[in-house]
Amino acid sequence: MTTDQKQMKIVLQMVSGYGGEFKTWRLPEAKADAYTDMDLYVEMAQLAEKGKLHALFMADTPALVNNLNTETPMHSMDPLIAMTSVARATNRIGLVGTFSTTFNEPYNLARHLKTLDVVSHGRVGWNTVTTSTGATADNFGSHIASRKERYGRAHEVIEAVQSLWGSWGESAYVHDKETGQFADLDQIKPVNYRGEYVKTSGPLPIPPSEQGQPVLFQAGPSGEGVELAGRFASGVYANPFTIEESREYRDILREAAVRHGREADEINVFTGFMFTIADSKEEALARRRQVMAFDLEETNQRLRYLSAMVGVNLTSLDVEKPLPEGVQNMLQANWQDPRSPRAVELLQEGYSPLDTLAMGVINYHPVVVGTATDVADFLQEWFESGATDGFSIVPDLAHDGVRRFVEEVVPILQERGIFHRDYEGSTLRENLGLPYQYGVKD
């Protein structure tokens, strides 16, 4: 084990306070009102900080998108306020929030995020997304614009926000009682940003934080998304399903960074990854079967979906039992769904259709259902194959998932030399190994 070997970075997705499986709130170990319990968010964040995780990550779509009749929400009540609650109760862990470039004005974004960056002593990140959910557009009396327009606006919003961040000079905050000078006005200048989509005058009256200004992330894999990331992002939240797919995407992003005059290493890919940890694989699988049993109607829908993924109608068979050999030989992965080969593999290994579903083959990220070692093995394989720089981890249920990850998976990764034993510094930029930046990059 060497200390100069490259190490993975890990951010924890808080989701809505429960986890990435929207029905785990009914498990005995779950806190049913976690959605509104900020103390629990704080507790999870402190635990994650104990495990030296690089940041908390909050996705956000400002709209009701889940079926709340049975499921928990997809996001926190409000990420900015959740991040603020956590900021004052933690010291090192980063706080990365998702804020749409389409449904926010640059002045508000610049002000909120820089204030929180100052409040947290330089630990904030902004996940820039263009948002393509119709329900969100409805909430803003708008519509989902073409990709070209969404990304055209995104470039301008980020330029405007960074200009505002830089509009208060780095040493302008004099606050000298003796001389009576509060600020050096020569260093505080309007930005007068005039784009096609957004306009703002500035200046923004907020001094720099310990990291200068927040770190930018991006999510959205289209060509336009890659260009946006290449130009601005230091972190990209990605959702590939295979190592090959992930490696290819990472290479494309690194090339985009270089095209925009940056070092390839300035862009870090965080691959989304979900897990259920228990003392044995059987126990972990049993927990997921228990969750599936909370909604049989949905399980039946998923069995129909799984059938389409593997090219055989599974619903007419005994879904509790391994498929007969003759049926196993008929399975064919659907090339349109990158998750299909794994589904075929599990069914051919003798997993029943229900257990195959419980293994998470139709989740929105790759899933490991097993022990802490199984989780560590997965992370190591993806990391060492050059597929990713780190992970955006999503426990099925945060309440015990975060604890098990911190207490059981982190020590294994540290022992293997692929995860740091302590924070490198006090700011998110330092901990992600990023160059300093203030204002717009020349």
Ligand SMILES: Cc1cc2nc3c(=O)[nH]c(=O)nc-3n(C[C@H](O)[C@H](O)[C@H](O)COP(=O)(O)O)c2cc1C
């Ligand atoms: C992994 C991932 C996470 C995303 N998270 C969010 C989010 O939290 N909020 C949001 O509004 N959009 C989110 N998006 C959607 C993007 O903003 C974008 O609308 C979508 O990917 C379509 O963009 P495209 O035109 O680049 O394909 C996410 C996309 C990806 C791939």
